[in-house]
């Protein structure tokens with residue numbers, strides 16, 4: 001197993017319901033270490049750039065509206081197999097399909113307002129981390 005880093009977002013539906021601490025506890029209980037964290041308001045340009053890979057999907061506009069509808073907490077998580085572990089703790093995209101005990105099963109409101117983002121590969125994690133954080137902000 002390898003020590004890895006992944007990128008995470010606590011989404012606006014979760015910050016609106018004051019769930020940052022509860023979600024962080026689930027991440028930490030799974031063995032992930034929060035080595036960088038910042039609460040920010042995404043601009044439209046930031047949301048569109050971050051989700052550019054989904055630009056052709058029918059829900060792209062709605063997704064960017066949602067992601068700019070309130071504050072988000074952006075994070076870098078570190079741990080053994082952090083990318084896969086974070087995906088496991090988050091659960092499936094659609095909360096109806098997510099396993100019991102996962103962040104999305106516990107907190108998500110819908111397939112869109114699903115409380116958390118996590119990188120889907122180590123390669124994308126590196127891209128997403130550098131989109132928001134400078135190397136000096138990552139304190140492992």
Ligand code: GDP
Nearest residue numbers: 059062063092093111112113114116117118120
């Ligand atoms: P993830 O990797 O599990 O976050 O899923 P995706 O990369 O496929 O989708 C990115 C984000 O787009 C999801 O986390 C949801 O917030 C949103 N999303 C995905 N599928 C749908 C959909 O069918 N409808 C809507 N409105 N949003 C979606």
